[in-house]
Amino acid sequence: MSTMRQVAERAGVSAKTVSxxxxxxxxxxxxxxxxxxxxxxxxxxVPNVLARTFRSGRDAVIGVAVPSISxxxxxxxxxxxxxxxRARGVAxxxxxxxxxxxxxxxAVHALxxxxxxxxxxxxxxADQSYLRPCxxxxxxVFIDRPPARIVADSVVEDDLGGAHAATTHLLRHGHRRVGFxxxxxxxxxxxxxxxxxxxxxxxxxxxxxxxxxALTAASDEDSAKALVDLLSLPEPPTALFSSNARTSIGIIPxxxxxxxxxxxxxxxxxxxxxxxxxxxxxxIDQDPASVGRTAxxxxxxxxxxxxxxxxxxxVLPVPLISRGSCRxxxxxxxx
Amino acid sequence: MSTMRQVAERAGVSAKTVSxxxxxxxxxxxxxxxxxxxxxxxxxxVPNVLARTFRSGRDAVIGVAVPSISxxxxxxxxxxxxxxxRARGVAxxxxxxxxxxxxxxxAVHALxxxxxxxxxxxxxxADQSYLRPCxxxxxxVFIDRPPARIVADSVVEDDLGGAHAATTHLLRHGHRRVGFxxxxxxxxxxxxxxxxxxxxxxxxxxxxxxxxxALTAASDEDSAKALVDLLSLPEPPTALFSSNARTSIGIIPxxxxxxxxxxxxxxxxxxxxxxxxxxxxxxIDQDPASVGRTAxxxxxxxxxxxxxxxxxxxVLPVPLISRGSCRxxxxxxxx
DNA sequence: TTTCTCTATGTCACCGGTGACAGACAACGG
DNA sequence: CCGTTGTCTGTCACCGGTGACATAGAGAAA
Numbered sequence: 153m154s155t156m157r158q159v160a161e162r163a164g165v166s167a168k169t170v171s172x173x174x175x176x177x178x179x180x181x182x183x184x185x186x187x188x189x190x191x192x193x194x195x196x197x198v199p200n201v202l203a204r205t206f207r208s209g210r211d212a213v214i215g216v217a218v219p220s221i222s223x224x225x226x227x228x229x230x231x232x233x234x235x236x237x238r239a240r241g242v243a244x245x246x247x248x249x250x251x252x253x254x255x256x257x258x259a260v261h262a263l264x265x266x267x268x269x270x271x272x273x274x275x276x277x278a279d280q281s282y283l284r285p286c287x288x289x290x291x292x293v294f295i296d297r298p299p300a301r302i303v304a305d306s307v308v309e310d311d312l313g314g315a316h317a318a319t320t321h322l323l324r325h326g327h328r329r330v331g332f333x334x335x336x337x338x339x340x341x342x343x344x345x346x347x348x349x350x351x352x353x354x355x356x357x358x359x360x361x362x363x364x365x366a367l368t369a370a371s372d373e374d375s376a377k378a379l380v381d382l383l384s385l386p387e388p389p390t391a392l393f394s395s396n397a398r399t400s401i402g403i404i405p406x407x408x409x410x411x412x413x414x415x416x417x418x419x420x421x422x423x424x425x426x427x428x429x430x431x432x433x434x435x436i437d438q439d440p441a442s443v444g445r446t447a448x449x450x451x452x453x454x455x456x457x458x459x460x461x462x463x464x465x466x467v468l469p470v471p472l473i474s475r476g477s478c479r480x481x482x483x484x485x486x487x
Numbered sequence: 488m489s490t491m492r493q494v495a496e497r498a499g500v501s502a503k504t505v506s507x508x509x510x511x512x513x514x515x516x517x518x519x520x521x522x523x524x525x526x527x528x529x530x531x532x533v534p535n536v537l538a539r540t541f542r543s544g545r546d547a548v549i550g551v552a553v554p555s556i557s558x559x560x561x562x563x564x565x566x567x568x569x570x571x572x573r574a575r576g577v578a579x580x581x582x583x584x585x586x587x588x589x590x591x592x593x594a595v596h597a598l599x600x601x602x603x604x605x606x607x608x609x610x611x612x613a614d615q616s617y618l619r620p621c622x623x624x625x626x627x628v629f630i631d632r633p634p635a636r637i638v639a640d641s642v643v644e645d646d647l648g649g650a651h652a653a654t655t656h657l658l659r660h661g662h663r664r665v666g667f668x669x670x671x672x673x674x675x676x677x678x679x680x681x682x683x684x685x686x687x688x689x690x691x692x693x694x695x696x697x698x699x700x701a702l703t704a705a706s707d708e709d710s711a712k713a714l715v716d717l718l719s720l721p722e723p724p725t726a727l728f729s730s731n732a733r734t735s736i737g738i739i740p741x742x743x744x745x746x747x748x749x750x751x752x753x754x755x756x757x758x759x760x761x762x763x764x765x766x767x768x769x770x771i772d773q774d775p776a777s778v779g780r781t782a783x784x785x786x787x788x789x790x791x792x793x794x795x796x797x798x799x800x801x802v803l804p805v806p807l808i809s810r811g812s813c814r815x816x817x818x819x820x821x822x
Numbered sequence: 823t824t825t826c827t828c829t830a831t832g833t834c835a836c837c838g839g840t841g842a843c844a845g846a847c848a849a850c851g852g
Numbered sequence: 853c854c855g856t857t858g859t860c861t862g863t864c865a866c867c868g869g870t871g872a873c874a875t876a877g878a879g880a881a882a
Contacts, residue, residue, distance in 0.1 A: 153624050155868060166832050171870060179830050196620040201600040202541045203868035207837050213580075221581075222566030222776075224559050224759075231557030234583050243597060245548075246556075246581045248569050262578060265536040285531040289488050405763040423759065424559075428740040430765050441557075490838060501862050506840060514860050538838035542867050826881075833874075837867105844863075851856085 154195040162191040174199060205267070213243045214451065215263030217256075217273035218295075220248050225397060225421065225440045226274070229295065232444030233272055240452060242269075253277035253338075264290060270451045272444075275299050275340075291454040293447045297340040298465070305454065307447040307466045311341050311420075314436040314470035315348025315393065316355075318418040321434070321472060322391040323356045325479045327416050331364040331382050331389035333375065333399050342367070345395045345420055364389050375402025376409075383410060391416025391478070397423040397438075404429065417477040420470075432475035442468060489530040497526040509534060540602070548578045549786065550598030552591075552608040553630075555583050560732060560756065560775045561609070564630065567779030568607055575787060577604075588612035588673075599625065605786045607779075610634050610675075626789040628782045632675040633800070640789065642782040642801045646676050646755075649771040649805035650683025650728065651690075653753040656769065656807060657726040658691045660814045662751050666699040666717050666724035668710065668734050677702070680730045680755055699724050710737025711744075718745060726751025726813070732758040732773075739764065752812040755805075767810035777803060 156174075160167045165184055172180050173188040180188075191197070205212060216233055218226040234244045245266060249259045256277040263271060264286055274296040281301040283292060292299075294306035322330050332349050334342045346365070353360050366382055369375035375398075382389055392415060394400040400419035407415060419426065419435045426433040446466055453460070491509075495502040500519055507515050508523040515523075526532070540546040551568055553561040569579045580601060584594045591612040598606060599621055606621075609631040616636040618627060627634075629641035657665050667684050669677045681700065688695050701717055704710035710733075717724055727750060729735040735754035742750060754761065754770045761768040781801055788795070 153621065156870095157868075167869075168833080169831060172831085174869095177830095179828090181830065184830080198596055198600050198621075200541075200602060200868055202537055202546060202602050203837095204870075206535075206537045206541050206868085207870055209837065220566060221556070221569060222563045224562065227559065227562030227566075228557045230581070231555060231562075231583060234556060234581065238583070243601065244581055246565070246569065246579055248566060248573070261533055265533050266578065267535060267537050286488065286533075401759045404760060408763050424736045425739060425758075425760050425764065428743050428764065429760065491840095492838075502839075503841095503863080504861060507861085509839095512860095514858090516860065519860085535838055538867095539840075542838085542840055544867065824882080827879090829876100829878080831875085831877105834872090836871090837869100839867100841866090842864090844861100846859100846861085848859080849857085852854090 153200075154197050156197070156199065159188065159191045159195055159197050162195065163187040209267070212241060213245050213266065213268050214270040214272065214448075215245045215247065215260075215266070215268040217247045217249050217260055217263060217271065219251055219274060219276055221246055222248075223398070224423070225438075228440035229444035229447075232441040233448045236445060236448035236452070249274075249276050251276060257282055269455060272447050272451060280304075291451055293451045293454075295443055295447045303464065305447075305450050305462070305464055305466070307443055307450065307468065309341075309438050309443065309470050310467050311344035311470075312348040312351070314420055314438070314472075315345035315395070316352045317470075317472050318393050318420060318436050319349045319352035320356070321474070321478055322393065322416050322418055323352065323358070325391075325416060327389075327391035328358060329361070329364060329387065329389045329391070330416075331366065331392045332395065333366050333369050333378055333382070333392055333403060334395035335370045335399060336367055342395050345393075349393055349395075361387075369399040369402055372398075372402040372405075375399045376406035379403040379406040380410070383412060383415070389415070392418075394419045397421030400426075400433065400435075404433070416479065418472075422473065427475055429477075431477045434475045434478040435473050436470045437473050438470050439468070488535075489532050491532070491534065494523065494526045494530055494532050497530065498522040544602065546578075546602045546604065547576060548580050548601060548603050549605040549607065549783075550580045550582065550595075550601070550603040552582045552584050552595055552598060552606065554586055554609060554611055556581055557583075558733070559758070560773075563775035564779035564782075567776040568783045571780060571783035571787070584609075584611050586611060586674075592617055604790060607782050607786060615639075626786055628786045628789075630778055630782045638799065640782075640785050640797070640799055640801070642778055642785065642803065644676075644773050644778065644803050644805050646679035646805075647683040647686070649755055649773070649807075650680035650730070651687045652805075652807050653728050653755060653771050654684045654687035655691070656809070656813055657728065657751050657753055658687065658693070660726075660751060662724075662726035663693060664696070664699060664722065664724045664726070665751070666701065666727045667730065668701050668704050668713055668717070668727055668738060669730035670705045670734060671702055677730050680728075684728055684730075696722075704734040704737055707733075707737040707740075710734045711741035714738040714741040715745070718747060718750070724750070726753075728752075729754045732756030735761075735768065735770075739768070751814060753807075757808065762810055764812075766812045769810045769813040770808050771805045772808050773805050774803070 156170045157167045160170045170188050173185055216230050237244050247259045249256050253276050270291045272293050279301050280299045292304045298306045337343045366378040369378045421438045422435040491505045492502045495505045505523050508520055551565050572579050582594045584591050588611050605626040607628050614636045615634040627639045633641045672678045701713040704713045756773045757770040
């Protein structure tokens, strides 16, 4: 890879002049411009972005830190962030934090050390105060889950409202024993969805049965097992609220295997083919692309206008898409 | 953000000594080490990775360029690359190329300009010769599709063999009119899968009917439309080979809507819930994680041992997972 | 003609960490 | 007491592009 000075030498000019050509500076004669452009082409010169941005102290890169990029939800979200960033010529550095809270700080520091101008992250740990010192030079936008012990922008879905709506929807279809299937309360969104579920039961005057709450559905296998356990209770649930798309994808095959497609189901989070299943799955439409777009847009807004006053917390609505899985065996129609 | 010299000043030492502490250099007295560590903690010092790697000319970053990170296949692949890279302390820069071949070079140059040590990319254009000048300083591994007009490592699936197996599988279940649903021949994998499909028909002594080949399934809507068109032919196909998971996800709801779940189906590429559908979908298991792992492993192997001689082309087998959607209405059992 | 402006190009320091190299001092063997 | 070796710390240049500033010639204005 050649450097700017090599190009300069070949064109018989100074490095600065090459820099001027690269930046379409007005004050370059046609003759010189042509010679430099030829030299650039001949050497296949690609400017060293590191050097440029190193000088200015800040790189045109934003970091994205999510639990897992493989997760379709975060993949779609990241993809949208990247779209917005690319439109502005900003690169995107991606890191998977994993689910271990202890690893969050290391993963985020790896990004900060690269002098990212902005950071979009889904917090996993219970405390993000370690990010405070960085806030004067790096804009941080939290996604999916609100941050703790730090003031920053966040873009979250309406977990509480969505869970409430989902549960209420099942209750309206005549279900009285509604189960909750989730991964773990350590994840803030799950905790809030459980809260919404409980609130809906309370609003309907139904006594919550702790035995109907399964918080072990971390993997597909665990989800399936949690389902089997719930269905083999003496008084099994007639409907389930699945607290995210992954648990839904885990329990649906198990439901089918058990021949219990009569069990009502609402999934927090849409997923491919939800409409093609029998019965089609009613979902709370938690749109990852819109979270990504909103977060990236906010990030750049902060970068462009550091002094503008904006509401810290953006809560995206999560509409319910009724498809049919909400009614019980002899249930009434969805509406 | 503080610099190394600021830390040095606070600790009353030179910048170089701070550097030594950061690198656990043997020749630092316990006293000095402690003072420096205190200063680092007090200032919340995070070393500037840019500066360090800028000096050495190479950054501990690898680039990943795929058509779209939102695509679950590439998301899973990228996730696995990131896992392997993270285990080595190497960061991952991700770029979506999109489907426009003209954009490929710009997207890749954006990564190269950041001095990535390695590049994992799924080519979209018909010519990658523009990458030749970079090869002496950047290791390139192509994924999913082989490169053109350039010699480099590639990790691809056995498109030809997989498509052949899928088609043959349908033929063995008594189907004689097997349709092909794909996006576009501009994508190399689709072209090779069509080739495999045709070869399987030829091996079975069946005259290929060009009318059964639909190459318009770029989006879910287009896939659905392609399916409807195929089924309304005077002599419609009794089975379909869907050339990738996305087209499958597009045509399955349409199949269900048309009440034609009797139509045989094999999908190139597994997808969530394929087993939970009615009937469960037989697939060619194209494992994105293993592509990612293999590519990343090869990349680091090249970086660690630049002179080792290795086979350029790695073809991953794609096993067929028979689930039931392959048989026709009154068909025999799957094998 | 002088002065000023505009154009076109060059020089140089600097960003922040680090490799090469240079001391300085202590300990130790002869 | 000197030479040698080992330990600890500092100085300085450098990576590559760019901002600040200088300079030089051309033409215009005074």
